[in-house]
Amino acid sequence: MHIVIIFLQVLITILAVSTGFAYLTLFERRMLARFQNRVGPNRAGPWGIFQPLADAVKLFFKEDIIPSAADKGVYLLAPALAVIPALIIWAVIPMGCWNIAGDYQACFAAPGADGAGFYNILQIADVNIGVLYLMAVTSIGVYGITLAGWASNSKYSMLGGIRSAAQLISYELALGTAILGAVMMADTLSTREMVFRQAGLWFAVPQFLAFVVFLISATAELVRTPFDLVEAEQELTCGYNTEYGSMKFALFFMSEYVKMIALSAIGVTLFLGGWHFPGLKLLGEVVSGAAGAGVATVVVGIVSLLSFLLKVLVLLFLLVWLRASWPRVRYDMLMSIGWKWLLPLAFINVVVTAVVVGLAPEMNPLVQGIILLIIGVAVLWGATFLSEKQRSNLKVAAKAAVAPTGGRQ
Amino acid sequence: MQLLVQVIFVLIAAEIVGAAVMVVTAKNIVHAALWLIASFCGVGALYLLLEAEFLAVVQVLVYVGAISILMLFAIMLTRHVTGKGAETSLYQRWWVGLIVAAVLFAAVIAPTVLAHPWETATAAPALPGETGQPAAMAGIVDLGRAFVEEYLLPFEIAAVLLLVGLVGAIVIAFEERAARRHIPTLAEEVAHRRQPE
Numbered sequence: 001m002h003i004v005i006i007f008l009q010v011l012i013t014i015l016a017v018s019t020g021f022a023y024l025t026l027f028e029r030r031m032l033a034r035f036q037n038r039v040g041p042n043r044a045g046p047w048g049i050f051q052p053l054a055d056a057v058k059l060f061f062k063e064d065i066i067p068s069a070a071d072k073g074v075y076l077l078a079p080a081l082a083v084i085p086a087l088i089i090w091a092v093i094p095m096g097c098w099n100i101a102g103d104y105q106a107c108f109a110a111p112g113a114d115g116a117g118f119y120n121i122l123q124i125a126d127v128n129i130g131v132l133y134l135m136a137v138t139s140i141g142v143y144g145i146t147l148a149g150w151a152s153n154s155k156y157s158m159l160g161g162i163r164s165a166a167q168l169i170s171y172e173l174a175l176g177t178a179i180l181g182a183v184m185m186a187d188t189l190s191t192r193e194m195v196f197r198q199a200g201l202w203f204a205v206p207q208f209l210a211f212v213v214f215l216i217s218a219t220a221e222l223v224r225t226p227f228d229l230v231e232a233e234q235e236l237t238c239g240y241n242t243e244y245g246s247m248k249f250a251l252f253f254m255s256e257y258v259k260m261i262a263l264s265a266i267g268v269t270l271f272l273g274g275w276h277f278p279g280l281k282l283l284g285e286v287v288s289g290a291a292g293a294g295v296a297t298v299v300v301g302i303v304s305l306l307s308f309l310l311k312v313l314v315l316l317f318l319l320v321w322l323r324a325s326w327p328r329v330r331y332d333m334l335m336s337i338g339w340k341w342l343l344p345l346a347f348i349n350v351v352v353t354a355v356v357v358g359l360a361p362e363m364n365p366l367v368q369g370i371i372l373l374i375i376g377v378a379v380l381w382g383a384t385f386l387s388e389k390q391r392s393n394l395k396v397a398a399k400a401a402v403a404p405t406g407g408r409q
Numbered sequence: 410m411q412l413l414v415q416v417i418f419v420l421i422a423a424e425i426v427g428a429a430v431m432v433v434t435a436k437n438i439v440h441a442a443l444w445l446i447a448s449f450c451g452v453g454a455l456y457l458l459l460e461a462e463f464l465a466v467v468q469v470l471v472y473v474g475a476i477s478i479l480m481l482f483a484i485m486l487t488r489h490v491t492g493k494g495a496e497t498s499l500y501q502r503w504w505v506g507l508i509v510a511a512v513l514f515a516a517v518i519a520p521t522v523l524a525h526p527w528e529t530a531t532a533a534p535a536l537p538g539e540t541g542q543p544a545a546m547a548g549i550v551d552l553g554r555a556f557v558e559e560y561l562l563p564f565e566i567a568a569v570l571l572l573v574g575l576v577g578a579i580v581i582a583f584e585e586r587a588a589r590r591h592i593p594t595l596a597e598e599v600a601h602r603r604q605p606e
Contacts, residue, residue: 071437071439073440074439074440074443127462128462128548129462129463129466129549132463132466132467132470133466135470135474136466136467136469136470136473136474139469139470139473139474139475139478140469140473140474142474142478143446143478143481146478146481146482146485147443147481150439150481150485158485161485162482162485162486165478165481165482165485166482168478169475169478169479169482172474172475189549397596398595398596
């Protein structure tokens, strides 16, 4: 019985995520069109809702080519290595709380209560090292891209592959260290308990600095626009997937967008309170009083899922917005942002969190959150100030290098 | 149940050893790196079989997610792109290496094997998790405490060793950079071109 339930959970999650991917592409294209004063795809069906279907059919019927000089095994392995991590990441993310034992209060009960996580069908696996699992799976996502770049036996792909390896390793550190701050606040690595600890104050407030670092490095991990040197169209034609066509290209495309949803979901789980929504417990109590605990469970389940999806959608919109508004960074700037700014900021955040939490573990969470928020904003402001100063210094230095000759006679 | 666990163990062990053999026999160095990753994943699975979840995930995170990708990166940067270079991966007297490796391995493993009190009782251990809650095990909190209390010295020595390696790598990189021809920045180039006038 348990195996059947788990199988259904996995199947539904994968189908939902694939559909989400298809409609995310439409969402992004329509939004980008909006940002750029265009209309966007609106021909296939009302508001273009059949566009993803049309795209899928087109990709399916394209000719499937393997370059003759490619390393065939690795070439075929790479798309799979890209997609699998993007899908298995969903195993530990609590997408809501629908307790099939009919006990909605278990969702709000302290962690450690008997089987509360086990009966929640909106989370596939409740492992006690969930956050670490997320990190590990994110870190193996780089192989798909890197190996695709190598196996294609093309210079463009190769350059894309090397860039991706360097970029993803650099930003993984900042990403992990930012997550560490949230883990220290929650005092646990289980995603379910992470969400439980955010019933009151979301970690985005006390861990504001970590949240900012997380968002930037997550965008870099996704190799999306300000950081998309890996597939920079103007320089590398298409980077690592230059030599891929048909469904193999679609798999890379899919992995990118599924990862985009997944990282948004991780951000929601770790920083934006997961499926929590103000008044959710009250709603459960009211419905339970009016129609019984069984109905309350269903209502809490659906509302928590919707609240989770709403938060994910907000982060997805942010990513699309970012893509519409920012030009691509230069390669040396990419490295300097990752190593010289984000990583130290994340380390400062870890130290500050450790000192504040360690000095007064019994402090009121709200007071603690406000203290941490003020420190975080101050540090961010200082970093912005420093980087502005560095930039103006560079400009002065560049002018000074040119100046001695004066104007041309 | 016991038998199933043993079958799974044998499969995983075979995968680890097979992948490890492929690492040293593969002609293409990128393929060798990939086999190494497969071997690391197998070790992670073995930890999972031993219910050491934390160790399993850290194995994947550190070895598969960080170290192997660095290797691939280094290969891609330094080697000929197609990687057809490595011709002789197995030397003539490979059996000497085999014997040395076997003796060293035995030297490491023998004290453990001889000193360990092997349990021969056949009673199956009670399976935890009837209520769906995984049984409490030595978690990361215990591990962390052990690192800063009982095993502080080995932990610190390992940390210093890594730091030394890091500093060494940077020193070598800077020496190479100093030896290289100076590449002027754009500003210097502009200044240089304007100089003659």
